[in-house]
Amino acid sequence: MMNTFESEETVNNARDNSAAPLARPSPGAHHGRTQSSGAPLIRAREFSVFYGTKAAVDRVTLDIRAGEVTAIIGPSGCGKSTYLRARKMIGMVFQKPNPFPKSIFDNVAFGPRIHGLSERGTLAEIVERSLRRAALFDEVKDRLDHNALGLSGGQQQRLCIARAIAVDPKILLMDEPASALDPRSTTRIEDLIGELRGDYTIVIVTHNMQQAARVSDMTAFFYEGRLVEFDDTDRIFTKPRAKETEDYITGRFG
Ligand SMILES: Nc1ncnc2c1ncn2[C@@H]1O[C@H](COP(=O)(O)OP(=O)(O)O)[C@@H](O)[C@H]1O
Ligand SMILES: [Mg+2]
Structure with a gap:
């Protein structure tokens, strides 16, 4: 496995180190925000992961901003988990509870x-x-x-x-954390994400688009290893820029 991932602590050649935090209104009024957020905590620039000669993650450029919830969506096999597993200094929560x-x-x-x-x-x-x-x-x-x-x-x-x-990880990664749970337990996990938001930076992979829309500030749509679109969650689900994103969120494939 080869990659070109950089965490904030080791980065020194990122093209836009200045990356001004985007001021944006809080998406869910039910989510309090207790920590100043907006600064990129983890950056990826043209980040690829290869299994043999196949790029499972293909030149993804994506910033994860501190104190926010970022959702990653996309059909099976498009590189979501591979992308997630490449992070460092992390706390990881998997699909199946594994105490x-x-x-x-x-x-x-x-x-x-x-x-x-x-x-x-x-x-x-x-x-x-x-x-x-x-x-x-x-x-x-x-x-x-x-x-x-x-x-x-x-x-x-x-x-x-x-x-x-x-x-006390810098970032909490959740790979489909509720997909093996019943609806009530799922709601508790979603509520918990809302409570942790602001104090923790969270990246969640989910197949459930309603869940992504409910819990996240930002959403990244992955398709065949590529990052097709990354934007404010409300924008992704109401006015996506790419046709592929629109086809996916309206259920035309995946
Ligand atoms: N350990 C591995 N060895 C080889 N290929 C892998 C491995 N893990 C995942 N892949 C391949 O990488 C691609 C992306 O997989 P994955 O990141 O698990 O997708 P997702 O989480 O979006 O369903 C798939 O084609 C998958 O078969
Ligand atoms: Mg996966």
Whole structure:
């Protein structure tokens, strides 16, 4: 796998380093914004990923702005997951909840322990704070020592989000985080994304266009490895510029 990805910290040759934050009105009035946002946190310039000679991601130029939710949509096999997996300094949440077969506490403490934290009191604080942020603490506070596999699917996914944010990642990546969940658990995940927005920078891959429209500020449409269009979410879903985008969002393929 070869790529030309740059994170903000290592970038020094980006063409438009100045990239002025676009001032734009907040999309969902129900989402509060607690952190100044707008500055690019992660940039990709002509970013490609090859499997052998085939470009699974083909010269994508895309900035992810701090404190926003960015959705990536597109038909199966178009390079969404490959693009997502190439990020660094990340917390990752996958399609199928994948808690470790350990206690709830140990799941959330896993990352901080790897980073060298061992003091029980500090770990307990981080675990509680992370579970609260993931809207799970009240449901599990009396059984932190129970095996995480005993939780429902929706709870397991929120646990995975708590585990991801416990190490304070710069960016939270979610690859179809609700596609294996029932509608009610899906709503909880979407609400949670709304609550985390502003404090975390989130990129979510979703097959569900209504979901992308509900949760995101920006939407990127991928097709056959290429980034066809990237714009404000409301623009993508009301007035896309590219015909391919319009065909996709109106259900003509994919
Ligand atoms: N590990 C891999 N090895 C070889 N080809 C891969 C691998 N992962 C994905 N691909 C190929 O890369 C392309 C993009 O896949 P992927 O990023 O998983 O798409 P999406 O997430 O949009 O469905 C597909 O053609 C897929 O078959
Ligand atoms: Mg995928």
